[in-house]
Amino acid sequence: MTKSFELGNLNHVGVAVPNIEASIEHYRRVFNATDISEIKDLPDQGVKVAFVNLPSGQVELIEPLGENSPIHGFLKRNPLGGQHHICFEVENIYEALEQVYSKGIRVLNQPRIGAHGTLIIFLHPKDMNGTLIELMERPK
Numbered sequence: 831m832t833k834s835f836e837l838g839n840l841n842h843v844g845v846a847v848p849n850i851e852a853s854i855e856h857y858r859r860v861f862n863a864t865d866i867s868e869i870k871d872l873p874d875q876g877v878k879v880a881f882v883n884l885p886s887g888q889v890e891l892i893e894p895l896g897e898n899s900p901i902h903g904f905l906k907r908n909p910l911g912g913q914h915h916i917c918f919e920v921e922n923i924y925e926a927l928e929q930v931y932s933k934g935i936r937v938l939n940q941p942r943i944g945a946h947g948t949l950i951i952f953l954h955p956k957d958m959n960g961t962l963i964e965l966m967e968r969p970k
């Protein structure tokens with residue numbers, strides 16, 4: 831019997847945007863945000879990301895990278911951009927995967943390294959009240 835896993839902190843909210851540089855400028859101009867990461871290309875995931883750091887977590891700005899980016903469809907439906915996913919921390923991604931899977935939740939990918947350098951999985955929005963959920967292993 832595996833122990834039940836607990837949901838940890840809300841780590842970030844993922845926001846898909848058509849132009850990440852423009853979005854960073856917007857956060858700076860509107861909110862005087864100063865703590866914003868460099869833009870990183872993640873070709874394996876088909877996205878560019880930058881993080882707006884807040885006392886309680888992050889906003890993850892994501893722009894499509896390459897033809898096969900998984901967020902092209904989302905931006906087609908939401909041309910201005912929009913909230914794309916929310917991400918919770920878990921202690922152990924394999925334990926979390928096994929438990930949500932056993933409860934009938936579709937998991938969209940095998941654990942892979944995400945933007946924070948730890949293992950992540952995504953849960954199907956149709957099984958999660960219409961919201962794409964990312965689970966990430968808490969950075970050690």
Ligand code: CO
Nearest residue numbers: 844890917964
């Ligand atoms: Co994310």
